[in-house]
Amino acid sequence: MRQHSVPAQQGQRPNPRVRFDCAYTYRAPNGHELFQHVRWRTDDERGKSFSYRWRPHPSAPWIKEKPKTDTAGFEADHYLWQLRAVRRAVRAGEPVWWPEGERDALELGRAGVVATSHHGGACKVSPEQCAWLRGAAGVVLLADRDAAGAACALRRYEGLLEHAGLRPWQVRVLRAATGKDAADHLAAGYGLADFVPVSLTTLRRKAAEYTPETAAAAGYMYVGLTVIVGGRRITL
Known part of the structure; x- marks a missing residue:
């Protein structure tokens, strides 16, 4: 890649x-x-x-x-990162891996798969970004091992079903065997086959822990919070 x-x-x-x-x-x-x-x-x-x-x-x-x-x-x-490679993979019927962050996508690419990423951090995923995966044979989502990572993976999962027209069986969710994310997993010597499957039930339960309080404790901006600034209602 x-x-x-x-x-x-x-x-x-x-x-x-x-x-x-x-x-x-x-x-x-x-x-x-x-x-x-x-x-x-x-x-x-x-x-x-x-x-x-x-x-x-x-x-x-x-x-x-x-x-x-x-x-x-x-x-x-x-837009997604590595979009040309993503579109080629979709046309060729190859799976696309989608972690949270370009660094993780880069390391997955070095491991031999087509990988992409959104930008802006956890849960900063748009319908337009999901729509680029329309027609994909399959998408592998990587969930970071924290509440924000689970919420982000769930948002991507639901976005792919709604905006890319994928079926649930076409989307897998995995997490690192060790460390927080895909880059940590690969740096520790684990391979692509060693990622741990995450059920939708587990993903939803972990994502429910993503609140403004837990996001602040982890150093994240909570996405979805509505605030009033200068008399205007703004959703972060």
């Missing part, structure tokens, strides 16, 4: 506590560059943060914001 990461370069450091790690390039099905999801190493307990950047054409300066229709002419939230 082609690697779409950019090594640390150009001394990109917004402040002394944040260091550039890599950038994951998202492309349209025809290969056209859309935007980059940038990973930063941080000195806090999470150890990482993310930002977005895009440019009107390859030689233009980066615009350091998340692409939106009114600024870039498209919505970043409509």
